[in-house]
Amino acid sequence: MTFKENPPDNTSVAVVRNPYCYSCSQEVAAHAYADGRAEELADIVLYLCGTCAAQQQKKVDINHIGEYRILEILGRGGMSVVYKAWHEPTCRVVALKRIVPEVAAYKRAQEVFQHEIDVMQDLIHPCIIHLIDHKIAEHQFYFVYEYMSKGDLHSYAHRSNVSTTDICRIFCQILEGLDYVHKKGYVHRDVKLKNMLITEGGKGKLSDFTLAQKLHEPGMAGSDVKRAIFFLAPEEIRDPKYVNPSADVYAVGVSMYYILSGRSPFHVSKSKKTIENFLKGKKFETPSEMVSKYGKELESAFFDPIRESILEDDRIPIQHYRKDLPSELACIVDKSVMRNERERFKSAQELRDALMTYLTS
Incomplete structure (x- = not known):
């Protein structure tokens, strides 16, 4: 749903218009108002009609999470995956962050996830990502926030x-x-x-x-x-x-x-020289093989000079x-x-x- 952005001072009052698909401009009001949150999310969410959502769906590791159809992977970390998702009842396009199954059973991972949800619930501001939905139950650990179409x-x-x-x-x-x-x-x-x-x-x-x-x-x-x-x-x-x-x-x-x-x-030239010197005589055919063989040593060779520059150099x-x-x-x-x-x-x-x-x- 494309609405006029708030001006920098954020003094304007949001005006709710008929929601429409941000890809083809088809109206989706019948879906958008289904859960009564269209006004609350007027300046926050985008919408996709069912046809455009189907066209944007890519091959991913999972098709649905709850009421959300997964369209593509936006990012992946050690503990979680962020998806672009489509909320079928309302046609909202959202970002969905989910704990990966292999770590979801660990209490520490659940605590970290709950912590982020708690913080986002406490921080409501036009210049902060808006939390829309979350679920931590029945082995499902995810939260949903506004999809930022232009990326980082x-x-x-x-x-x-x-x-x-x-x-x-x-x-x-x-x-x-x-x-x-x-x-x-x-x-x-x-x-x-x-x-x-x-x-x-x-x-x-x-x-x-x-x-x-x-x-x-x-x-x-x-x-x-x-x-x-x-x-x-x-x-x-x-x-x-x-x-x-x-x-x-x-x-x-x-x-x-x-x-x-x-x-x-920072002065990174000496870091480059350090890395070049470190790699002399090392045998590898691809960058991935280099990282596999010498990753920890290479990390130390790179970060130590950078750390020194940050701490000591103008x-x-x-x-x-x-x-x-x-x-x-x-x-x-x-x-x-x-x-x-x-x-x-x-x-x-x-x-x-x-x-x-x-x-x-």
């Missing part, structure tokens, strides 16, 4: 010709959602480009609360999950138990730097890669990724305000 920000920016202005606008929306998360007492702990999703209308929303943790409370979920080192703040690398909103804001800064420049702000100014980037914006990005926490933006709101000032100047 990394893919969207590279697939579409997105302007610098629109990139900044999307980051303002992500920061608005993140500021709300922090004011509710949570730290996201896994902010990265893959967890910034884009709606059909080009709006950014924050997703994946598997690792989210309440401030000053013991971590419930994912303490044993390996996180992407490029998005970890130096203080998190020094102390894996460090939980602070500032680390989330830093990760947004690294994400901005990468999207705007195509590079990371950042590369973004204008080194993007000389055309306006100086005002470059200063914002450079400040957001500073090695010293005291030199960065103090909050998601402060970084968002700086970007908004740039956009309106």
